[in-house]
Amino acid sequence: MFDLFKRKPSPDATPVATTTDVPAARSWSERLKSGLSQSREKLAGALGGVFARRTLDQAALDDLETALLTADVGVAATEYLLEDLKARYRRAGPGADPRPVLQAAFTALLAPLEKPLSISDARPFVIMLAGVNGAGKTTSIGKLAKWLQQQELSVLLAAGDTFRAAAREQLAVWGERNNVAVIRQEGGDAAAVMFDAVSAARARGIDVLLADTAGRLPTQGHLMDELAKVKRVLAKAEPGAPHEVLLVLDANTGQNALAQVKAFDAVVGLTGLILTKLDGSAKGGVVAAIAREHPVPLKFVGVGEGVDDLRPFVAADFVEALLPGMRESPN
Numbered sequence: 001m002f003d004l005f006k007r008k009p010s011p012d013a014t015p016v017a018t019t020t021d022v023p024a025a026r027s028w029s030e031r032l033k034s035g036l037s038q039s040r041e042k043l044a045g046a047l048g049g050v051f052a053r054r055t056l057d058q059a060a061l062d063d064l065e066t067a068l069l070t071a072d073v074g075v076a077a078t079e080y081l082l083e084d085l086k087a088r089y090r091r092a093g094p095g096a097d098p099r100p101v102l103q104a105a106f107t108a109l110l111a112p113l114e115k116p117l118s119i120s121d122a123r124p125f126v127i128m129l130a131g132v133n134g135a136g137k138t139t140s141i142g143k144l145a146k147w148l149q150q151q152e153l154s155v156l157l158a159a160g161d162t163f164r165a166a167a168r169e170q171l172a173v174w175g176e177r178n179n180v181a182v183i184r185q186e187g188g189d190a191a192a193v194m195f196d197a198v199s200a201a202r203a204r205g206i207d208v209l210l211a212d213t214a215g216r217l218p219t220q221g222h223l224m225d226e227l228a229k230v231k232r233v234l235a236k237a238e239p240g241a242p243h244e245v246l247l248v249l250d251a252n253t254g255q256n257a258l259a260q261v262k263a264f265d266a267v268v269g270l271t272g273l274i275l276t277k278l279d280g281s282a283k284g285g286v287v288a289a290i291a292r293e294h295p296v297p298l299k300f301v302g303v304g305e306g307v308d309d310l311r312p313f314v315a316a317d318f319v320e321a322l323l324p325g326m327r328e329s330p331n
Contacts, residue, residue: 028311032278033321035303039284042071044324047102056089056098064102071322072254074289081105081288103319109288110315115297117244117272117312119153124201124209126234126241129274130227130264131248133215136276138167140248140302141210142174143310144274147300149178153207158197159184160230161214171212177307190214190226191233198237211242218263231268246299248274254283261294272299274310279303284322 033040047067061082068078084105085098092101119125127144131137138161145155157175159182161167168184175182181204183197194211201209213230216223234241247264249257257275264270273296278284287298298313 031303032317035279036284036321039071039322040324043067047324071285072283073285074255077288077292080292081109103323106319107315110291112295113291113298114313114315117299122240122243124206125243126209126211126238127244128211128234128242129246129248130213131215132217135248135250137248138170140274140276141212143307145178145180145210146307148208155180156201156206156209157182158194158209158211160190160193160212162190162193163214191230194230194233195237218260224267228267244271245269246272246274248276251275251278251283254286257286258289258293261290261296270296272297274300276302
């Protein structure tokens with residue numbers, strides 16, 4: 001077992017931007033809009049026709065249905081949005097601008113996913129992370145560690161992927177970058193690493209333990225059983241743990257992300273999601289599919305490779321970045 005990078009974060013760490021921090025908030029808004037540009041462009045063509053007509057006739061609704069499906073919103077969420085949109089439009093009265101009505105409907109659909117990560121008084125507070133190979137899990141852990149440090153919380157990392165040396169090394173790099181210790185082993189049982197990490201976190205008075213796990217496909221039954229075992233061991237090592245179980249999703253997978261949510265939730269009981277790689281995807285609409293078909297709180301979204309490119313999900317900000325031309329005034 002190796003312990004690396006033991007220094008705690010500086011108390012002078014830069015705080016996370018708040019809604020009153022205008023420059024930082026604007027910077028994140030711009031990054032989010034840029035990250036969702038491909039999804040927004042897919043919606044733009046059809047929505048342009050809808051907005052030009054300034055009415056929600058059947059032709060406009062047909063165009064909107066096509067646009068939403070193309071953006072990977074999914075059939076169930078698209079049907080729900082169209083029905084809700086029609087009801088809201090009727091209430092708005094004749095001649096209403098459909099743009100703010102659509103924005104309100106979309107925001108209402110996503111709002112239940114907006115449940116920020118809350119660190120309770122439990123110490124160590126254990127966050128277990130899971131995901132398929134290549135979803136960006138280890139990178140997200142590094143960014144999450146930075147975000148937690150900005151909340152003036154001390155962090156310890158547990159390298160639960162005991163088979164891939166590259167995964168352990170990558171986590172160690174993030175640990176070094178954030179001045180965070182990493183508990184890791186070469187080979188052996190992932191559950192044993194977790195037990196050691198909880199003991200180490202307790203002994204050092206660590207606030208939050210981020211427990212990485214090996215990537216796995218939901219169809220790999222034996223590996224999903226191992227994931228359930230890791231969760232049980234964490235509970236034995238620390239009563240009440242893991243306090244959060246987060247699934248890291250790659251936005252590029254589109255509707256397959258919804259299938260992953262359902263499969264991992266059935267095995268380990270998810271408490272939240274992290275959606276990564278929005279900057280390389282035209283499938284940002286999958287958030288709506290998750291909200292409608294299997295709502296699990298979306299704790300964070302990632303729109304880039306930078307250490308600060310992971311931020312809490314805010315439904316209104318996400319919708320504003322996803323839908324084109326929402327702030328334009330009607331003609």
